Amino acid sequence: MPYFEHTQEETHDRQFADDAETLLEETQYEHYDDDFDPDEMYDPEPESIREDRLRVLSGVADLLSTALAALCVLGLLALLISLFSWVYNDLTQSFGVLDRI
Numbered sequence: 001m002p003y004f005e006h007t008q009e010e011t012h013d014r015q016f017a018d019d020a021e022t023l024l025e026e027t028q029y030e031h032y033d034d035d036f037d038p039d040e041m042y043d044p045e046p047e048s049i050r051e052d053r054l055r056v057l058s059g060v061a062d063l064l065s066t067a068l069a070a071l072c073v074l075g076l077l078a079l080l081i082s083l084f085s086w087v088y089n090d091l092t093q094s095f096g097v098l099d100r101i
Helices: 007-011 020-027 044-100
Strands: none
Touching: none
């Protein structure tokens, strides 16, 4: 007695698929929708919302950069005034010493 008996395999009716060409003909365009329009899937609203957000963000960035530039100009003006004040005080002190000699 063999370990495996192959009687079932030998008597089993094999069912093969139909011819490959007929299967291809039946299934090739089975799920294709002729009325499909890819532009209908595109929703322009999210892009316009994104553009609006970017436009607002760029406006805020422009405002902040202008405010920062104005602060830098004011700081540089303060430094320039301080420099001229220092030069004026230094010159008056130097000439004051020369007047006493």
